[in-house]
Amino acid sequence: MPRSLYPLFQAIATAPTEQALRFRVMDSISEYFGVQRWGIYLLDENNGLASVDARGVSDTFVEQYQKFGKSVDPVLQYVLQYHAPAHEELVLPKGAWKQSELYKRCCSTYDHEHIMTGPIVGQGQLVGTVNFARIGHVPAFSQLDLASLGAVCTHLSARLAELRKQPWSTNPSVKCLTPREVQIADLVAKGLTNAEIGAELWITQNSVKQALKRMFRKLEVSARTEMVAKLRM
Template structure:
């Protein structure tokens, strides 16, 4: 395991957009923590998974489906992260020897040989907006205090950079613009550039359906019926 996270911190800090941030993070995090499986998960409006990026797991869709169906509700590590906004691994939240007997392991992790797991928070606006999930497989050592501290620092840098990338530059003070959230302004800017919902989702690291629902809310806020009307109303507010 690489001793220093400084290179990854720097890569996160210099990412120019959310897509680049995700790529830099996902390309490096596995080697820094000595894991075979890792992923980053973002939650939707009702706390379900809205967007994921996972490495090392065969048939990711089947894994996510199983976890959502039988794992999430009984995940003691996620419960701790939700409550405390702090990283945790299985030995922190379960009694000694309890991991192999808990429902999460027996109903989900055992199917994928996840012998040890650790989860860290991604936070924004005072709430949990996603998680970083790491897993070791086979005959590998459990996570410990050092990994908890390192993941805490990493999640702090990731959350801060993500928050900054999601806030548009202060180019205007407009009552019209104040009706929209920073994320909605980002979406409007990409609509103005002619991007499709799928392209906007890829650029902002969200699902196509999330873009569609956001546009519906934006139309209601601005009292318009189309993308063209919305951009016409926001002319002079959006970036060039």
């Protein structure tokens, strides 16, 4: 009998922060899907890569995939189009995986025998993906795996959206900030340092610093406390 996903759903639903959500999913999800390599990729407002948390693969693979593989990834294209999980046998003709451009450019080097990707969505847009790979002589992903990943992605998307709810939504000053900047402002208001904000949002400390500079200019303030006070007016 397949292992129940209920404990994972509960862990996702009760995660108090994005960072805790990331840790809870990354630390346990491989056990449910029998994968040796897995990761969460999150996108920024411009649909670029905002952050990556991956296990079992190196930064070199992530860079190689972004540079050479992403544009020819048929599984990702399916996920982008339908906002539904997919694996290589669902989107390619039987036996075509190892002749695909994605396999030749990226996956062959890392022995990715089978891959599966699921969508993280928010406000009707793809905001990230959950990515799996099985290596060596192992079975392909099944319909049950697809359904299970779809369920996980539904819970993950809902919790991420809740954690990213915009505070101060009725304050006119908020309208000049991007959703990411609103998140940063919220964490500043909670007393987090730049390093802590970076860890929470899966971005670098320097990215937080540069974002704060832009936010100060937009809001016409010069300090964190002044910014929070203006947003709370």
